[in-house]
Amino acid sequence: MAEYLTIALSKGTLLKPTLGLFREVGLPTEGVEPESRNMVFTFENEAIKYIMCRPTDVPVYVEQGAADLGIVGKDVIVEQGKDVFEMADLKFGYCRFVVAGPSAMQGAGIKDLNYKRVATKFPVMAERFFRSQGLQVEIIKLHGNVELAPLTGIADVIVDLVSTGATLRENNLIEMVKIMDSTTRLVSNRVAYRTKHGKIQPLIETIQETVKGGDGK
Amino acid sequence: MRNREIPRGTRDLLPDEVAVKRQIENKASKLFRSYGYEEVITPTFEFLEVVETGTGGSIREELFLFMDREGGILSLRPEMTVSIARLAATHLQGVGFPQRLFYMTNVFRHVQPHLAQYREFWQIGIELIGAAGVYADAEVISIAINTLRDIGLENFKVSLNHIGIVNGLLDSSGLSLDERETMRRLIEEKDLVELSALLEQASIDDGLKEAIASLPVLHGGIEVLQRLPQLEKNETASQAAKDLINVYELLKMSGLSDHVVIDMGVLRGFDYYTGMVFEGYSPDLGYGLLGGGRYDNLMGKFGLPLPATGFAIGLERLALVLKQREPEPERLLVGGRNYFAVIAKANDLRGHGFIVETDVEGLTKEELEKKIAANPTRTLIYVD
Numbered sequence: 001m002a003e004y005l006t007i008a009l010s011k012g013t014l015l016k017p018t019l020g021l022f023r024e025v026g027l028p029t030e031g032v033e034p035e036s037r038n039m040v041f042t043f044e045n046e047a048i049k050y051i052m053c054r055p056t057d058v059p060v061y062v063e064q065g066a067a068d069l070g071i072v073g074k075d076v077i078v079e080q081g082k083d084v085f086e087m088a089d090l091k092f093g094y095c096r097f098v099v100a101g102p103s104a105m106q107g108a109g110i111k112d113l114n115y116k117r118v119a120t121k122f123p124v125m126a127e128r129f130f131r132s133q134g135l136q137v138e139i140i141k142l143h144g145n146v147e148l149a150p151l152t153g154i155a156d157v158i159v160d161l162v163s164t165g166a167t168l169r170e171n172n173l174i175e176m177v178k179i180m181d182s183t184t185r186l187v188s189n190r191v192a193y194r195t196k197h198g199k200i201q202p203l204i205e206t207i208q209e210t211v212k213g214g215d216g217k
Numbered sequence: 218m219r220n221r222e223i224p225r226g227t228r229d230l231l232p233d234e235v236a237v238k239r240q241i242e243n244k245a246s247k248l249f250r251s252y253g254y255e256e257v258i259t260p261t262f263e264f265l266e267v268v269e270t271g272t273g274g275s276i277r278e279e280l281f282l283f284m285d286r287e288g289g290i291l292s293l294r295p296e297m298t299v300s301i302a303r304l305a306a307t308h309l310q311g312v313g314f315p316q317r318l319f320y321m322t323n324v325f326r327h328v329q330p331h332l333a334q335y336r337e338f339w340q341i342g343i344e345l346i347g348a349a350g351v352y353a354d355a356e357v358i359s360i361a362i363n364t365l366r367d368i369g370l371e372n373f374k375v376s377l378n379h380i381g382i383v384n385g386l387l388d389s390s391g392l393s394l395d396e397r398e399t400m401r402r403l404i405e406e407k408d409l410v411e412l413s414a415l416l417e418q419a420s421i422d423d424g425l426k427e428a429i430a431s432l433p434v435l436h437g438g439i440e441v442l443q444r445l446p447q448l449e450k451n452e453t454a455s456q457a458a459k460d461l462i463n464v465y466e467l468l469k470m471s472g473l474s475d476h477v478v479i480d481m482g483v484l485r486g487f488d489y490y491t492g493m494v495f496e497g498y499s500p501d502l503g504y505g506l507l508g509g510g511r512y513d514n515l516m517g518k519f520g521l522p523l524p525a526t527g528f529a530i531g532l533e534r535l536a537l538v539l540k541q542r543e544p545e546p547e548r549l550l551v552g553g554r555n556y557f558a559v560i561a562k563a564n565d566l567r568g569h570g571f572i573v574e575t576d577v578e579g580l581t582k583e584e585l586e587k588k589i590a591a592n593p594t595r596t597l598i599y600v601d
């Protein structure tokens with residue numbers, strides 16, 4: 001029996017560009033549709049399997065070795081702190097972590113945020129950022145619609161992912177500090193990288209080349 | 218009420234699990250002894266100063282710390298190499314070297330528990346103290362490979378590297394200490410994205426950049442070293458590469474090179490490693506099985522400057538990938554009305570290697586037969 005290479009894919013907005021990249025590097029994509037309800041796709045001839053995951057679950061599948069490789073945003077990797085190898089920047093799915101506050105805070109600096117309340121879906125990331133700046137804040141973990149927090153008064157500022165900034169503007173929030181940029185990454189399980197090196201390394205190199213060649217497109 | 222809970226990350230081991238653990242320990246200790254290694258035991262907790270002298274400050278967050286009544290700070294041991302270095306430097310000075318020591322013990326780290334990672338876990342390992350050079354390295358790596366083989370593992374790989382290569386390249390680069398530390402970490406974590414971003418900004422020679430960027434993905438037979446032309450320009454790195462080639466050749470002569478790959482990304486976390494480093498993997502588990510290497514400066518910190526090398530195997534992880542269990546001797550249940558005859562029969566059978574339970578409930582033959590029918594792992598011997 002051939003040894004399968006299993007790749008965990010992020011469902012949602014990342015799936016389309018991922019499949020585009022896969023087609024370019026010659027990975028099978030036939031029948032893999034964003035709308036499909038299948039959770040596992042197996043390509044016997046190519047000895048490749050895809051597992052369709054929620055983006056936040058991808059690092060778990062890869063760290064545990066249920067998938068050898070995974071496609072996932074840097075934002076998820078940072079927040080979860082899972083022990084996976086980050087093999088390539090796929091450049092798509094750009095967004096950035098920012099601290100944002102009500103427009104009344106225009107002109108305020110990062111130091112003005114000491115002891116403030118920060119609402120976020122990314123408590124690990126937010127906590128680490130403020131701590132690295134020597135600041136103490138109260139982190140309020142929310143599961144969505146973080147922009148509401150300053151409007152309703154449960155927090156002073158928010159830490160959130162932003163791609164164009166439109167949502168911030170609609171809610172009358174301004175970007176105060178950029179914490180970091182995030183793009184989609186190809187990650188690998190620590191052991192699979194070594195035990196399936198003959199399959200994984202050439203694939204990584206092809207992907208790196210393709211992504212580099214596609215710059216500025 | 219917490220009287221049914223145990224602390225997070227600890228485990229109760231039930232009879233089947235202990236059987237596997239003992240099976241591994243017995244095979245490993247037999248093998249270690251056959252190479253002349255002798256078992257030592259150190260205290261479960263050490264002074265924090267001892268632990269930090271050895272491992273550097275980086276492990277502090279993972280330590281279980283508490284205080285004794287004299288105000289000393291104590292740490293449950295997070296690993297054994299430091300304790301053994303302390304023990305050897307303190308007690309074995311006059312004995313003559315090289316010294317061969319092994320251990321099988323529990324260690325403690327305050328980590329996020331997950332599959333194959335507990336807060337109290339078991340390690341078996343060896344330390345070869347007082348011998349520098351490739352022969353000692355080859356012995357230790359051979360024993361690591363033979364242990365996995367004896368225990369019944371197939372398909373495993375041991376990744377080999379010499380940290381002199383990365384250290385040589387980085388230390389002569391003109392990069393700041395901070396930058397070098399960060400790059401070492403990124404190479405070890407195989408964070409290619411961050412590493413290439415950092416290298417892009419660094420003002421160092423392009424050839425060197427390329428060499429450093431390739432380290433995490435240089436993986437394969439000994440020929441991968443030829444893909445590092447930068448080595449020749451660097452004395453530390455080229456000496457390290459020579460050592461690596463020599464160890465590889467020695468392992469080949471021992472018929473073990475099928476299990477060995479060169480992996481320039483293996484650096485090991487602990488600060489004390491100075492030379493050869495290696496890690497073992499099985500395709501059946503997403504986490505490493507063993508790790509080790511040479512630590513020539515550690516003994517000196519305890520007052521006896523001697524070279525040393527060794528490895529540790531994670532017992533729980535090995536148990537997870539161990540497929541074949543050793544067959545146990547047959548189990549018998551001996552009963553009967555004549556106590557003397559029952560005991561005599563049972564002892565006789567035990568002498569022949571059977572596992573023998575005797576009936577302690579005073580049951581009749583029919584009752585015993587019913588009992589066996591309900592749990593047929595045992596065979597009934599009824600003494601009339």
